[in-house]
Amino acid sequence: MSQQRTTAEWRALDAAHHVHPFSDAHSLNRQGARVMTRADGIYLWDSDGNKIIDGMAGLWCVNIGYGRHDMTAAASRQMDELPFYNTFFKTTHPAVVELSALLAKVAPEGFNHVFYTNSGSESVDTMIRMVRRYWDVAGKPSKKTLIGRWNGYHGSTMGGASLGGMDYMHAQGGLPIPDMAHIEQPWWYKFGKDMSRDEFGLLAAGWLEDRILEIGPDNVAAFVGEPIQGAGGVIIPPDTYWPEIERICRKYDVLLVADEVICGFGRTGEWFGQQRFGFRPDIFTAAKGLTSGYLPMGAVFLNEKVAEGLAAGGDFNHGFTYSGHPVAAAVARANILALRDEGIIDRVRHDTGPYMQERWRQVFGQFDHVDDVRGVGLIQAFTLVKDKATRTLFPNWGETGLICRDIFFRNNLIMRACADHMVASPPLVMTRAQIDEMLGVAERCMTEFEETLLRRGLV
Numbered sequence: 001m002s003q004q005r006t007t008a009e010w011r012a013l014d015a016a017h018h019v020h021p022f023s024d025a026h027s028l029n030r031q032g033a034r035v036m037t038r039a040d041g042i043y044l045w046d047s048d049g050n051k052i053i054d055g056m057a058g059l060w061c062v063n064i065g066y067g068r069h070d071m072t073a074a075a076s077r078q079m080d081e082l083p084f085y086n087t088f089f090k091t092t093h094p095a096v097v098e099l100s101a102l103l104a105k106v107a108p109e110g111f112n113h114v115f116y117t118n119s120g121s122e123s124v125d126t127m128i129r130m131v132r133r134y135w136d137v138a139g140k141p142s143k144k145t146l147i148g149r150w151n152g153y154h155g156s157t158m159g160g161a162s163l164g165g166m167d168y169m170h171a172q173g174g175l176p177i178p179d180m181a182h183i184e185q186p187w188w189y190k191f192g193k194d195m196s197r198d199e200f201g202l203l204a205a206g207w208l209e210d211r212i213l214e215i216g217p218d219n220v221a222a223f224v225g226e227p228i229q230g231a232g233g234v235i236i237p238p239d240t241y242w243p244e245i246e247r248i249c250r251k252y253d254v255l256l257v258a259d260e261v262i263c264g265f266g267r268t269g270e271w272f273g274q275q276r277f278g279f280r281p282d283i284f285t286a287a288k289g290l291t292s293g294y295l296p297m298g299a300v301f302l303n304e305k306v307a308e309g310l311a312a313g314g315d316f317n318h319g320f321t322y323s324g325h326p327v328a329a330a331v332a333r334a335n336i337l338a339l340r341d342e343g344i345i346d347r348v349r350h351d352t353g354p355y356m357q358e359r360w361r362q363v364f365g366q367f368d369h370v371d372d373v374r375g376v377g378l379i380q381a382f383t384l385v386k387d388k389a390t391r392t393l394f395p396n397w398g399e400t401g402l403i404c405r406d407i408f409f410r411n412n413l414i415m416r417a418c419a420d421h422m423v424a425s426p427p428l429v430m431t432r433a434q435i436d437e438m439l440g441v442a443e444r445c446m447t448e449f450e451e452t453l454l455r456r457g458l459v
């Protein structure tokens with residue numbers, strides 16, 4: 001596949017025929033997409049032979065890194081043996097059975113039941129149908145509203161995009177669907193100003209209680225949140241936030257759902273983000289790190305209460321042709337065994353995670369237009385600011401993020417700009433030496449960035 005065409009030819013064909021997600025087609029096609037041709041470990045290579053540090057693990061997903069032959073071997077074996085069979089009509093297969101049993105072992109205690117999808121979005125839409133069905137069966141059909149958060153991300157399907165709090169997504173395609181509500185995000189830097197983080201965490205959780213009372217507890221089905229908001233810019237809530245959210249959900253008999261699509265499978269140094277923040281949801285969604293992105297697969301984990309509640313209703317009329325796909329299941333299992341048996345997640349918790357966080361703060365803390373330098377495990381961010389002393393953000397929110405992102409990209413380091421938050425979420429196999437290498441490049445990029453701000457008169 002790799003080198004049959006020139007970069008220009010690939011770009012031209014791509015522009016002619018390939019419609020990209022979340023893109024402005026005209027401007028992308030004028031510029032031409034960067035063509036990635038291969039990858040190994042934490043590195044990518046493009047069609048011009050540039051070696052690139054992947055500070056985003058693909059799209060927050062290649063947790064075990066690229067080029068793992070155990071993954072390709074698992075896929076190949078499964079394809080030879082049983083490439084596909086469905087799980088609809090009273091059938092199952094060893095690949096999905098083995099995966100489910102393994103997931104029950106690595107999941108937090110009490111999560112012994114898994115429903116499979118092909119993506120995070122499908123997991124979220126499945127979860128929405130499940131919580132509404134749960135309350136129907138429980139004899140409380142008025143409990144329909146799901147509460148999410150502004151600037152939360154839950155995927156691109158009708159349900160996921162409605163539950164998510166991206167207003168530019170709501171603006172397209174007739175969203176949100178009915179019975180979706182949102183509360184403000186627990187973003188201390190913007191909303192917490194003169195409060196301690198812990199005080200602010202309680203205040204932000206209290207917004208949920210206010211909203212539940214406004215809608216009426218009898219109408220609220222669930223609260224849904226990412227343990228750390230990923231695509232929203234790595235918004236890390238204060239430690240007081242999640243336990244208080246859990247208390248409020250219990251008080252009003254509202255299901256608590258964690259969207260673990262990014263935080264799951266080791267990102268925070270724990271298997272799941274809920275373990276890092278010390279709360280117990282009723283349901284959680286997963287995808288991305290479940291297969292480290294080698295194949296598409298998502299999952300919805302149910303505790304006993306929800307699994308039993310749904311089962312009590314008889315048929316649940318929902319599923320995907322590829323629910324529990326055997327090849328994806330075999331690859332997910334190989335991925336999880338590697339994360340567990342090679343101590344990859346333990347290393348993030350005890351070694352590379354703390355090292356990254358310490359170095360990240362050293363490197364970015366020294367710049368004039370960077371503030372709220374933050375992270376946990378191997379997910380981290382900082383925010384570009386006009387003035388640190390007064391915590392003033394740039395007036396054209398998102399503009400400087402793109403300038404910064406492009407400088408990184410030109411220097412062969414992939415980090416992402418989520419508006420003016422610069423974020424990184426590298427493969428969990430990144431070593432200390434590779435962390436130093438990445439931050440060395442990033443430091444030079446930030447110097448160039450601050451010079452660019454001055455030159456353009458943005459500061």
Ligand SMILES: *Cc1c(COP(=O)(O)O)cnc(C)c1O
Binds near residue numbers: 118155230231261
């Ligand atoms: C990426 C993401 C999704 C959507 O997953 P897709 O596989 O892109 O559909 C949902 N929730 C969260 C928290 C995500 O980060």
